[in-house]
Amino acid sequence: MARAVPALQRAFDILELFLDEPELSAPEITGKLGLPRTTVHELLSTLVERGYLVPSGRGSTRYRLGVRGFQLGSAYADRLDLAREGQLVAEEVAAECNETVHIGIREGTEVLYIAKVDSGHPVRMVSAVGRRLPAHCTAVGKALLASLSRQELDELYGAEPPRPMTDNSITDPARLREELDGVAENGRAREYCESNDAVACVAAPVRDHYGEVVAAMSIAVPILRWSERSERELAETVVRGATNLSERLGNRA
Structure with missing residues (x-):
């Protein structure tokens, strides 16, 4: 050097x-x-x-x-590309934890995945860039929804209650708001078999140079590798990764 x-x-x-x-x-x-x-x-x-x-x-x-x-x-x-920067950081996080890493953005009540790195394990989550899922059923979506005001949430889910994807999905708006309050307080989100009966996730929000939540990063794990210890360790990993991506986007908080 x-x-x-x-x-x-x-x-x-x-x-x-x-x-x-x-x-x-x-x-x-x-x-x-x-x-x-x-x-x-x-x-x-x-x-x-x-x-x-x-x-x-x-x-x-x-x-x-x-x-x-x-x-x-x-x-x-002007030259920042969220998907490109997200992909680079997701690769670093996946190399650290050897689990599937996603970057997602919110479009209405859905999450759109814009970057993904697969786990090296033979048993892993099946997903794809460009896929959409209901935000309330995913850790990524919860990390994004938690940044909204109560009024914004009511506008999204007031007319029609959230629909389930599995038996574990949250369908009660009041319960969803309560969980999102916890996400906002803790700076991380979790999902256990809410979008897929065999998958658990942890996620954290990604902020831009204005401090606004513009995306979220998640780590998805088959439940056969999920435990309280792994959840705790992966939550710490995803928060570090989301912070890294936020800093790449100019955030200093």
Whole structure:
């Protein structure tokens, strides 16, 4: 690996201070980073010249982020592809747990799967990218529905109660709302034989750079490999994976 350039690292260190502080002065930056005063002033001058920082006001000795960083961030966001990024992260998660991993988005009361990586086990879940399932019957769907307001949920399920896929499916709107409240609180969802009599899942929401839930990641396991311990471990794995994908989409929460 090529050697990192110290001056560039220091410049990025300065810029990243502004992720948490709206304005900073040269002495404050010097104190936070422990850099020589002359080095900080030289780097600040360069960053101002390139538009990454600007003085906070006319004659001000304090600095704030400039438009150039916004332009780069916007260009990055414009080029993001949720399905592509989701597939890459799903591959990493599947390699870690050796179970089937899905990325899904919500369309009305349904989940649409946009990325998938199969388990290496001979017994695994049969599914496909592009498949749709009722959101209330899946862990992915619950992770997505949990981000909605009570009014939005009532609009989705008020006219017609959720329909079952198995005997374990939730069909009572009040019970569904109660479970979704728990998902919102815990940051993870589960399903045990609600969309398939032989499959259990755990899932976690994926957020974009605005903090909005735009997708969810799940790990699906045949019930012959399911236990309290495996559920706990897989839940931790799927939360890490969803957090990783969220960060790829620009989320910092």
